[in-house]
Amino acid sequence: MARIALIIGALAAILYPIPLQLQGTTYYQTVGFLVLLTAMLGVGWNVIGGWAGQFDFGPQVFFAVGAYTSALLYVKLGVDAWLGLPVAAAVAALICAVLTYPLTRLRGHYFAISTVAIWMIAQPIGATWDYIGAAQGLFIPVKPRGGVVTSALSLQFAGRTKALGYYYAALALFAVTLALMAWVERSKLGFYFRAIRDDQEAAEGIGIDSRLYKVIARSITAAVFGAAGVLYAFWALSVFPEQVLELNWSTLPIMATVVGGIGRLWGPLLGAIILIPISQIMSTTLGTGPLAGRGIDLIVYGLIIVVIAAFRPTGLLSLPWSHWFRRGRAATA
């Protein structure tokens, strides 16, 4: 049953942009790109937030680290994006490990604020450090390339296939992230993370080094954010501090995770599919009318989050779907 759903879902995700491409409405491919990017970030945040149970408000720092690392490699050394991506993810994870180890002395709210603190310190550094372009940031020049294969290999799509190319790149990265996290969830690591979340003292009692595993969990999150940052940088063709260090890079994935189901592998995808199109649909339907640009989409986000928190804090995936589904079938039979 689950396998059939997975195959149908994967087929839908692969086929989705093709009619749009024939029609020429590439705008909706970009919506799909943003959904997948947000879902990928949410799957990454789930590791520290959902499984290890530590509230992390500052993963956007590692999104920025990834974006800057790949942009620097490309601009200064001419290293292509796909080669830069594992480097960027590793750098993000390493910086995260060094920064997070001292923070793990703090627990609960204090840990959450300390992740905000790191973000607050990163912002002026990004805005004043000349090597990375200070407030102007770095521009990623598009190099004229040959056919589809070469632009796919260098993660540089332009012109009519730009939206299509980045959609598939996001889909591939999301799929790899999901597969890796599915493996982490079932591995010893995943069980350690959840043991620390459920009862830190008991976990330590059976010999789990809680500080070490919190650092590992957050570094995995950072690696995913770093990789996503690379994709975003090459899509946006520029990296500057106000853009990559924006708070939205943590609030949107966190909200998507919560709406879908925190601690559930597929939760962030469901949440992103619900939340991200809302703002895109709003901006097209409101157009230039009196309510355009008045944050109506964010009011809807706020309402959804408040209602979920008040009535189903474990998220939509935690609703008894299989029970309803079976009862529905029994009734029709």
Next chain:
Amino acid sequence: MTELAQALVNGLQMGFLYALVAVGLTIIWGLMEMINFAHGEFLMLGMFGAWWLSASFGLDPLVAIVPIALVMFAFGVLVYRHLMRRVQGGDPFTQIFATIGLLFLLQNAVVAGFTSDYRFVNDTLLQRLGGARLQALGLTFAVPLLVAAGLSLLLFLALYLLIERTEFGLALQATSEDRDAARLVGIRPQRMFAVAWGLGAALVAIAGAILVNFFSVYPQVGLQFTVLAYAIVALGGFGSILGTLLAALLVGVIQSVTVVYLPPAFKDAFVFASYLLIGLLRPQGLFGRF
């Protein structure tokens, strides 16, 4: 040398304003141990209320404090009754989500109603004092900030007495320490939490009405104050009213002294660096009791 001394004075004056913003959070977060990420949005509502009353009725922000505090008290109680009470018993994460949702809702409801434009309240009582400067010991004291600092100190004193010296304050403390035991001696915890939320919202809205004399008003104004307020409360030690005041003064001084030596962009970075340093060396905060 005078430059540094002047920075200290300016920092202390700002610190009193920060203290006012943080004290509402001390009650909700520090004392009652509930999370409110919409704290800055309560502040923003207070600021918008003061702007609106001034723009449409010509009410001075200092006079507007009274209606704003009353309305926001009721609002705080409502938020507790209809939202926070539901999420109180469960996972602490749920409180974070609920109030982040509230943050988005309030902030953008104001955007929808008033747009994101910057607004200013002009010609207030405090601003008319604006030209006045006190010169002492070769330092300059801006009178409006001094008056605001005095108001802030007064509110702090009142709150300190309320929490530490009255039966109501003891009941609040008892509720935060052990809800079931409090119930046994006839305290109704739900009512205590509702009043705490009302008080917290009213206090931060009062802070907003005072801040409009010095800051412009726009829907996104809250977040910068929220993050500072959380750092201040944690620095000062949970639930310690005096600690909050001292931590707020410290934060004001760190900001103004940083600006003397580094680009202004770094002023919050140093506040948070100190938070990390103190948090790691002394997790209970500067003046925490445990």
